[in-house]
Amino acid sequence: MTWVVATEAEHAVEAGVTGGFWVDTAGIMLVLPLVAFLLILAVGKRMRYHGAEIAIGALAINSLWGTVLFVMNMTEGVLAQKTFEIARIGSDLVFELGWVVDGLSIMMYFLVNVVGLIVFIYAVGYMKDDIRVDWFFAAFSLFAGSMLILVGAPNLIQLIIGWEGVGLASYFLIGFYWEDMANVNAGNKAFMVNKVADVGLILGAIILGLAIGTFDFFEMSTAAFDHSEPLGAVAVVGGALLFFGAMGKSAQFPLHIWLPDAMAGPTPVSALMHAATMVTAGVYLMGRVFPLFEYLASDIRPWLVAIGAITLFAIGLLALVADDIKKVLAYSTVSQLGYMMTAVAAGGYTAGLFHLFTHAFFKALLFLGAGSVIHAVHSNNMSDMGGLRKAMPRTYWTFVVGSLSLAGILPLAGFWSKDEILVALGHEGYVAVMWIAIAGAFVTAFYMTRAVALTFHGEYKGHGHPHESPAIMTVPLVALAIPSILFGLFNVPGWEIPGIGNFSEWLAVRVVPMGDEHAEAIDLVLAGSGLFAALLGIALGWMVWGKDRATQAERDRFEIPALYPLLRNKYYVDDLADGITAGTMGPVARFVNWVNDYVIDSIVNGAAFLTKSLGSFVYGVVDQRGVDGVVHGLGAGADGAGSALRKLQTGRIQQYAAGFVGGALALIVLFVFVI
Amino acid sequence: MLLNQFLILAAAMFSLGIYGLLVRRNIVLILLSVELMLAAVNINLIAFEAVLRTSDAIGQVFAVFVITVAAAEVGIGLAIVLMIFRNRKSANVDELDLMRW
Numbered sequence: 171m172t173w174v175v176a177t178e179a180e181h182a183v184e185a186g187v188t189g190g191f192w193v194d195t196a197g198i199m200l201v202l203p204l205v206a207f208l209l210i211l212a213v214g215k216r217m218r219y220h221g222a223e224i225a226i227g228a229l230a231i232n233s234l235w236g237t238v239l240f241v242m243n244m245t246e247g248v249l250a251q252k253t254f255e256i257a258r259i260g261s262d263l264v265f266e267l268g269w270v271v272d273g274l275s276i277m278m279y280f281l282v283n284v285v286g287l288i289v290f291i292y293a294v295g296y297m298k299d300d301i302r303v304d305w306f307f308a309a310f311s312l313f314a315g316s317m318l319i320l321v322g323a324p325n326l327i328q329l330i331i332g333w334e335g336v337g338l339a340s341y342f343l344i345g346f347y348w349e350d351m352a353n354v355n356a357g358n359k360a361f362m363v364n365k366v367a368d369v370g371l372i373l374g375a376i377i378l379g380l381a382i383g384t385f386d387f388f389e390m391s392t393a394a395f396d397h398s399e400p401l402g403a404v405a406v407v408g409g410a411l412l413f414f415g416a417m418g419k420s421a422q423f424p425l426h427i428w429l430p431d432a433m434a435g436p437t438p439v440s441a442l443m444h445a446a447t448m449v450t451a452g453v454y455l456m457g458r459v460f461p462l463f464e465y466l467a468s469d470i471r472p473w474l475v476a477i478g479a480i481t482l483f484a485i486g487l488l489a490l491v492a493d494d495i496k497k498v499l500a501y502s503t504v505s506q507l508g509y510m511m512t513a514v515a516a517g518g519y520t521a522g523l524f525h526l527f528t529h530a531f532f533k534a535l536l537f538l539g540a541g542s543v544i545h546a547v548h549s550n551n552m553s554d555m556g557g558l559r560k561a562m563p564r565t566y567w568t569f570v571v572g573s574l575s576l577a578g579i580l581p582l583a584g585f586w587s588k589d590e591i592l593v594a595l596g597h598e599g600y601v602a603v604m605w606i607a608i609a610g611a612f613v614t615a616f617y618m619t620r621a622v623a624l625t626f627h628g629e630y631k632g633h634g635h636p637h638e639s640p641a642i643m644t645v646p647l648v649a650l651a652i653p654s655i656l657f658g659l660f661n662v663p664g665w666e667i668p669g670i671g672n673f674s675e676w677l678a679v680r681v682v683p684m685g686d687e688h689a690e691a692i693d694l695v696l697a698g699s700g701l702f703a704a705l706l707g708i709a710l711g712w713m714v715w716g717k718d719r720a721t722q723a724e725r726d727r728f729e730i731p732a733l734y735p736l737l738r739n740k741y742y743v744d745d746l747a748d749g750i751t752a753g754t755m756g757p758v759a760r761f762v763n764w765v766n767d768y769v770i771d772s773i774v775n776g777a778a779f780l781t782k783s784l785g786s787f788v789y790g791v792v793d794q795r796g797v798d799g800v801v802h803g804l805g806a807g808a809d810g811a812g813s814a815l816r817k818l819q820t821g822r823i824q825q826y827a828a829g830f831v832g833g834a835l836a837l838i839v840l841f842v843f844v845i
Numbered sequence: 846m847l848l849n850q851f852l853i854l855a856a857a858m859f860s861l862g863i864y865g866l867l868v869r870r871n872i873v874l875i876l877l878s879v880e881l882m883l884a885a886v887n888i889n890l891i892a893f894e895a896v897l898r899t900s901d902a903i904g905q906v907f908a909v910f911v912i913t914v915a916a917a918e919v920g921i922g923l924a925i926v927l928m929i930f931r932n933r934k935s936a937n938v939d940e941l942d943l944m945r946w
Contacts, residue, residue, distance in 0.1 A: 819944075821941075821942035821945030823941070827867055831866075
């Protein structure tokens with residue numbers, strides 16, 4: 171067990187707290203949800219709420235830790251790392267588990283635990299009469315626990331463990347209603363697309379780890395900061411591979427295809443997956459290895475920014491044509507992840523991660539609101555909704571707050587984080603991308619207006635009478651709406667909440683400086699452009715969908731002839747993926763099959779024949795004649811000897827006595843006369 | 846010192862004991878022969894003790910031990926003989942070949 175107090179490192183950003191109770195015991199957060207997972211599996215079925223008590227209890231304790239650390243980091247800065255050596259490979263490669271407590275991981279601890287707790291509480295109401303509730307909460311705990319292991323990872327190995335755990339739990343949860351084959355396929359798709367990306371992550375980890383002889387993030391960051399030679403040699407390749415891994419989890423174009431399908435799971439799963447766990451993992455990874463890109467691999471940044479820019483704009487457009495409200499939100503998530511990736515890749519460390527932070531709250535809010543609506547109308551499709559504003563006022567108002575925040579309307583949280591991204595892009599010289607991002611803000615506002623209008627305004631088109639959800643579902647909505655409004659204030663340019671500094675300072679508590687600049691003052695032109703784009707999107711969206719003509723044809727009135735089929739078919743990326751898989755895998759599969767039939771089978775058959783001949787020989791000759799002969803011979807010998815010798819035992823005492831006396835006499839003669 | 850005489854006596858008694866042990870057919874007499882041999886050994890022990898005068902009288906101690914053991918042995922032996930006689934109405938060792946294969 172070792173303590174790395176990172177403040178002792180040469181370039182570490184100053185931190186007031188490097189130990190103490192909360193830091194020393196932070197590892198509890200990584201373990202508790204996994205304990206809850208096992209406990210729920212064991213006793214969940216017999217409990218009143220099917221194990222939800224355990225899951226919520228674990229996350230409530232975790233939230234305490236997350237919040238205390240968050241506040242400590244606000245006021246003093248917390249920086250430390252604790253590791254336990256598990257195995258040693260060779261002389262210097264060490265496999266360690268542990269937890270790291272610094273600005274970035276504390277933000278994630280806070281986010282995962284608090285948002286997770288709110289979503290868990292909501293899920294009690296949402297899953298009330300559902301099937302397999304105990305399994306749901308068990309897998310949910312595993313999901314949150316894996317994410318915590320991921321964000322607490324002091325090295326790439328533990329990060330990969332958490333990464334795969336998140337993938338596994340998401341597979342369980344996406345395919346939760348496995349009675350329907352489509353859901354199973356969605357789970358498979360998510361798992362496989364992620365696996366493709368994971369290859370990049372694992373290769374990248376190996377390349378970087380072997381280059382500097384450690385998988386430790388602190389040492390890797392320091393090496394990058396010092397422009398270490400061996401790390402520099404592989405930084406571009408390793409960084410690109412890590413980014414490829416991040417593209418899978420964070421659904422960057424063209425690996426985003428799994429995310430919309432992942433809506434097959436229960437809505438709370440989507441909320442957690444899109445807010446705090448799973449999709450943020452990729453952005454978090456980029457933040458964690460940020461020094462690598464900042465100091466060594468800056469050459470590949472334009473490529474990464476391009477991928478992020480494509481994602482944020484092109485995938486955002488897809489949300490305009492989706493009918494399933496969860497898919498609208500899913501495409502929106504992909505688009506927002508594009509923002510984060512673009513910002514982090516461009517060098518806007520604070521900007522990307524601040525957007526991750528605010529986005530987690532309002533996206534969880536939107537998903538939970540959508541879940542509340544789905545719960546009421548028993549359909550995912552907006553063509554079955556409409557006019558729910560009066561029936562579900564609390565859901566409506568919180569959903570509107572989430573939408574406005576997502577669209578980036580002053581002064582909600584989304585405005586400040588999106589503005590920070592625009593500033594960062596402009597500052598780093600990606601002016602064209604900055605304008606794409608502004609256009610993306612327009613698209614965002616456009617599709618969110620559509621979603622709000624089609625769901626809550628106009629005529630109700632579904633069946634039955636929708637009612638407002640119970641308090642256990644609406645209270646979490648309000649609990650998420652508050653941070654969606656207020657948390658933007660954490661990072662207002664040129665102003666800070668007195669006494670606690672701002673978000674970029676909290677995030678900057680790292681072992682090396684991030685080389686990232688927080689805007690000193692509001693860039694009025696940029697902020698105005700972003701806000702204008704958002705307002706334009708809302709206005710235009712309201713004009714197109716606001717009055718809601720109630721029929722499918724009219725609702726799709728925003729139908730640009732050339733664009734519409736392309737969007738409905740999701741740019742054919744899904745088909746392309748299938749085609750690539752089928753096209754390349756077909757011949758490969760046939761060849762492998764041929765090899766299997768002729769080469770491997772003959773080897774196997776030959777080996778089997780040889781084994782069989784050898785077996786016959788061993789049995790017939792060695793065993794039956796050799797071994798058995800010896801055994802039987804020994805038995806017969808003992809039998810014969812016994813028959814001969816037993817005649818000596820006559821039972822006559824005086825014969826024995828005579829023998830005894832004779833023997834004694836013989837010994838006397840021997841001792842007296844011979845020796 | 847009269848040692849040889851005692852040794853000759855003891856040897857004679859021991860030989861008589863062996864003779865009786867091997868020749869007699871009655872179990873009681875065989876036991877008596879064994880006692881004769883033990884008595885011969887005792888004579889030897891006392892005789893040597895008288896000559897050597899060891900500081901802690903080992904010879905005499907051993908003789909007492911032998912007498913004790915002999916008494917116990919005879920007790921058990923006669924009990925066995927009694928049981929055999931009751932069961933088989935005979936004390937003849939030629940008829941006692943139960944302990945054979």
